[in-house]
Amino acid sequence: MNKFGRQQKGYVLALALLLLSVLTAAGLRTGHPAAVEADAGLAGDTEESPSVQAGQKLIALTFDDGPRRSTTTRLLDGLAERGVNATFFLIGAQVEENQDVVRRMDEEGHQIGLHTYDHVRLTDLNRTDFNAQVEKSRALLKQVLGHNDFLLRPPYGMLDESVKAWAGCPIILWSIDPEDWKDMNTEREVKLIVSEAQDGAIILMHDIFPESVDAALQVVDQLHSQGYLFCTVDELFAARGIALESGEMYWNAYP
Numbered sequence: 001m002n003k004f005g006r007q008q009k010g011y012v013l014a015l016a017l018l019l020l021s022v023l024t025a026a027g028l029r030t031g032h033p034a035a036v037e038a039d040a041g042l043a044g045d046t047e048e049s050p051s052v053q054a055g056q057k058l059i060a061l062t063f064d065d066g067p068r069r070s071t072t073t074r075l076l077d078g079l080a081e082r083g084v085n086a087t088f089f090l091i092g093a094q095v096e097e098n099q100d101v102v103r104r105m106d107e108e109g110h111q112i113g114l115h116t117y118d119h120v121r122l123t124d125l126n127r128t129d130f131n132a133q134v135e136k137s138r139a140l141l142k143q144v145l146g147h148n149d150f151l152l153r154p155p156y157g158m159l160d161e162s163v164k165a166w167a168g169c170p171i172i173l174w175s176i177d178p179e180d181w182k183d184m185n186t187e188r189e190v191k192l193i194v195s196e197a198q199d200g201a202i203i204l205m206h207d208i209f210p211e212s213v214d215a216a217l218q219v220v221d222q223l224h225s226q227g228y229l230f231c232t233v234d235e236l237f238a239a240r241g242i243a244l245e246s247g248e249m250y251w252n253a254y255p
């Protein structure tokens with residue numbers, strides 16, 4: 001090849017590198033770690049230090065007991081339209097038959113956590129039974145997603161010293177609970193969540209109820225208009241400079 005050909009090759013390579021750096025900067029990377037940008041307005045650049053402006057109100061939506069194909073898919077559509085990322089604590093048995101939905105969550109930047117395999121109380125289990133619930137779910141999600149960095153939310157928030165010792169990851173609880181399973185009343189849930197919303201809060205909902213999906217999306221719209229940014233649990237704590245530790249419990253990230 002003549003000199004001109006080599007120059008052309010060099011030019012193409014430089015162009016490719018430039019394009020790659022632009023794509024990376026734009027957050028269009030695939031795979032894990034999941035997109036750091038929790039919200040359209042949260043222009044985080046690294047996992048350690050999302051560039052959240054001082055005084056910015058942050059809040060995390062979390063959903064337990066899914067995935068359920070019909071409701072979870074509609075929720076993911078609504079969150080995508082609004083540029084919002086949430087955290088999903090999944091039931092292992094339901095992951096089995098909804099692997100594509102779980103992959104979609106991961107690819108769209110949502111955070112994923114464990115909520116046992118069969119939705120059982122973790123207290124008073126022996127180690128074998130604990131592993132059959134938590135480690136089995138962890139192994140399944142690792143197999144589906146190719147990474148292994150899942151938070152734990154124990155069903156009913158029930159914990160004891162063994163659960164903390166065996167969790168193998170941070171334990172995430174919540175600060176706002178509309179008890180959406182009780183009456184499945186969208187209007188009541190929205191009112192309660194919006195009235196209790198505060199900077200650093202973690203909202204507990206269930207993406208297996210159509211009414212909760214409606215409520216969650218209305219909450220996003222109302223709190224967006226109040227200046228809140230929605231982020232995943234990891235992003236919420238990272239933004240507050242709190243390093244989550246294995247076996248420790250977290251209810252909120254109030255400033």
Ligand SMILES: [Zn+2]
Nearest residue numbers: 064065155156
């Ligand atoms: Zn649950």
